[in-house]
Amino acid sequence: MKVVIVMPAYNEEKTIRQSLQSLKKGFPKAEVIVVNDGSSDKTEEFALKEGVFVATHVINRGLGATLATGIQSALRKKADIIVTFDADLQHVGKDIENLIEPIKKKRANAVLGSRFLRKEDLEMMPPVTRFGNWFLTGFTNFLAGTKITDSQSGLRAFDKKSAKALSIVCDRYDVSSEIVYELGRYGMKIEEVPIKALYDERSKKKGTNVREGVKIMYGIFLKRLWLRK
Numbered sequence: 670m671k672v673v674i675v676m677p678a679y680n681e682e683k684t685i686r687q688s689l690q691s692l693k694k695g696f697p698k699a700e701v702i703v704v705n706d707g708s709s710d711k712t713e714e715f716a717l718k719e720g721v722f723v724a725t726h727v728i729n730r731g732l733g734a735t736l737a738t739g740i741q742s743a744l745r746k747k748a749d750i751i752v753t754f755d756a757d758l759q760h761v762g763k764d765i766e767n768l769i770e771p772i773k774k775k776r777a778n779a780v781l782g783s784r785f786l787r788k789e790d791l792e793m794m795p796p797v798t799r800f801g802n803w804f805l806t807g808f809t810n811f812l813a814g815t816k817i818t819d820s821q822s823g824l825r826a827f828d829k830k831s832a833k834a835l836s837i838v839c840d841r842y843d844v845s846s847e848i849v850y851e852l853g854r855y856g857m858k859i860e861e862v863p864i865k866a867l868y869d870e871r872s873k874k875k876g877t878n879v880r881e882g883v884k885i886m887y888g889i890f891l892k893r894l895w896l897r898k
């Protein structure tokens with residue numbers, strides 16, 4: 670089975686090389702597509718130095734648009750399994766093998782990496798982020814009719830069927846909830862596996878903060894449910 674990794678990257682010159690190295694070390698078979706989301710730094714140059722394929726947005730379009738570009742591109746490359754993996758060193762390459770297992774075994778169409786399944790993973794998450802994720806996951810489950818534990822995780826895997834079913838219209842961070850909503854809507858089998866996520870000072874400050882959380886709720890609610898359905 671051909672596995673293609675989609676790595677969204679926006680101004681990640683400090684971490685992109687190490688993220689790619691962690692990916693290759695933990696999952697040597699990886700074929701990687703970096704989607705450079707209009708970065709103004711050396712993200713693109715550094716990714717090319719690691720010998721991966723890079724797709725570039727001319728302007729910054731946000732995480733949702735970036736994932737959409739990456740998933741389409743992976744499907745064109747005839748991927749059987751598509752994995753999304755962040756460029757800010759939050760994810761660990763060796764989690765990928767576990768993540769794709771339920772798809773390989775045909776038990777699931779999509780697998781979400783969850784930071785809420787093991788106590789030691791949860792303890793890594795700053796308290797505010799923990800509350801925000803918990804709240805957004807409750808909201809997402811309510812709208813999507815799902816029962817997942819971590820709707821905002823950036824480490825995910827899709828089989829071809831679920832990747833093709835996704836139609837992403839949420840451009841920014843609201844895409845994570847939208848993906849869950851779409852998977853639920855098309856009756857895709859979802860599984861979760863425990864993953865590790867690392868937080869440095871930068872991601873504690875930047876990240877999906879409270880304002881971002883409100884925008885996520887607004888995005889998914891308005892764009893998905895009200896305007897489209």
Ligand SMILES: Nc1nc2c(ncn2[C@@H]2O[C@H](COP(=O)(O)OP(=O)(O)OP(=O)(O)O)[C@@H](O)[C@H]2O)c(=O)[nH]1
Pocket residue numbers: 676677678679680681706729730731732735754755756757759821823871872873875876877
């Ligand atoms: N912030 C941001 N990230 C983007 C954008 N487009 C693509 N990305 C990438 O999407 C991935 C996730 O973004 P993060 O800002 O780390 O989101 P997060 O992991 O939910 O938040 P943190 O927990 O604070 O790290 C990273 O690999 C980014 O480089 C964008 O427009 N803004």
Ligand SMILES: [Mg+2]
Pocket residue numbers: 755757759872
């Ligand atoms: Mg991050």
